[in-house]
Amino acid sequence: MPCLVRENLFIGNISDAAEILEKGSSEITHILSAVSSASISFFTEWRSSLVIPAKEIRQVFVGDLDDGGDDCWSKSALSPDKLVYNLEYVGKELKMVRMAVALKDTDNENLLDYLEVCLDFIEESRKQGCVLVHCFAGVSRSAAIVTAYLMRSEQLSLEAALESLRQCSESVSPNDNFLEQLKMFEEMGFKVDRGSSKYKRFRLKILGDSYNRGERLDSSKFGVDPGLPQEVASKKPETSLHGNLNSNVAYRCKKCRRVVALQENIVDHIPGEGMTAFQWHKRNGGNSFNKSDDFGCSSIFVEPLKWMKTVEEGGIEGKLSCAHCDARLGYFNWSGSQCNCGSWITPAFQLHKSRMDLSTV
Known part of the structure; x- marks a missing residue:
């Protein structure tokens, strides 16, 4: 079962999300999915018997955010053609709104550049209804996002926010890479400041890791x-x-x-x-x-x-x-x-x- 973190905010795993998407919920109106694929088909790949109706609202890429006038995204570590999030109506009668971000639970994944769109979605979802934030196991990716939300909304340090979350869900444990990025998030004043030296060093590290993996230079x-x-x-x-x-x-x-x-x-x-x-x-x-x-x-x-x-x-x-x-x-x-x-x-x-x-x- 999903764990209640704050009023109108739950954290859970893919099984929790699948049950809600399949059977509906009297509480949950919004879902934030942080799994390796932003597509709703990820649920079918995980459980072949699962069929979830979905209707796309929009897909947003880094370049779309640039076109919207937010110049700071041009300084993002993400490529212009990178999908930032997918927004869609899902579940029974397509009454639920789902935002999906493609994140991997690895030691080189870029969490920072997805944080603020996720936190804004959680904030708006809590005003309109009730939101479930989930990843695959409900341990690392979803925990990192909810921890960041508590940090920003309640002005908590990383340690205080994580301890507060663990009082609601003992199993949460963001990986070391996410913890390092959350510490940067705290040091930047609970925002992703793409003009700061800390972010510039992070951006260079992303480029360097990409180069060292033999990927084509972007x-x-x-x-x-x-x-x-x-x-x-x-x-x-x-x-x-x-x-x-x-x-x-x-x-x-x-x-x-x-x-x-x-x-x-x-x-x-x-x-x-x-x-x-x-x-x-x-x-x-x-x-x-x-x-x-x-x-x-x-x-x-x-x-x-x-x-x-x-x-x-x-x-x-x-x-x-x-x-x-x-x-x-x-x-x-x-x-x-x-x-x-x-x-x-x-x-x-x-x-x-x-x-x-x-x-x-």
Whole structure:
């Protein structure tokens, strides 16, 4: 039986959902399915005798969300043609509304980019009726989504939300990958902030994992080329946390002055331990690294950008040269690279400050 988490909110497994879809329910009016396939046929594949009437309302892809004016989706780790969710009427007399997202319970699945549409659906469903959130076993995927909902709606930490959920359903246990993403969700202020450094690092990790699995590089997920006039002109000043408008810092090729990166393209990293991190240059006497001796990182690390043709060509590592004058600007390596501060960045798209000038756009 589904477990009641909050008023008008249940969590369950595929058997719970199948029984409700087949026999109907006096309580449940909405269902959120988080299983490996968004199609209603998944239930038939699981149990061949099960026949569930369904009528599609709409399918929503990442590109559809872009067309709707939500520019942040263009910075999503999902490809433009990726299905975000499927919405349909289901069950007896087609009176129930079901949202389905295709999620796998694996250590490399991207949960973050599906979270907010799921949480919005839960919120609206609770206002209109009663919603069941389910995955296959009711242990990991559905638990991760409901935990995120409790975090956002009640401003709870990951630990507090998960403990609260376990008081309702003892078996819930999101996998470690989902827990890491939920921690990021908390650190981003209970939202998916695609402009934050945390999300950028996550997005890079998704690209790196895809590359390491031997999948074709999806260059549509590369950042726009800031050297193209129309791209620079379309950029609007961003508001800082303090409410001030910040001019956008631009990094230009020192030789030809072409813009090669903007401040928003930078993927921040935590400074390492300086020269002590390089064993072949380790200081004598065992003195720890003193950050006051540090002159700052000699490079910036950025997201992959569309002017980086050598990256798009698929090599594991190589030079990064200016798209206009071919001057060498840096180096990339999908396996990672170490900054002079000692920090290791994976994957690494490294531009040397000595080969660039700073300006504003």
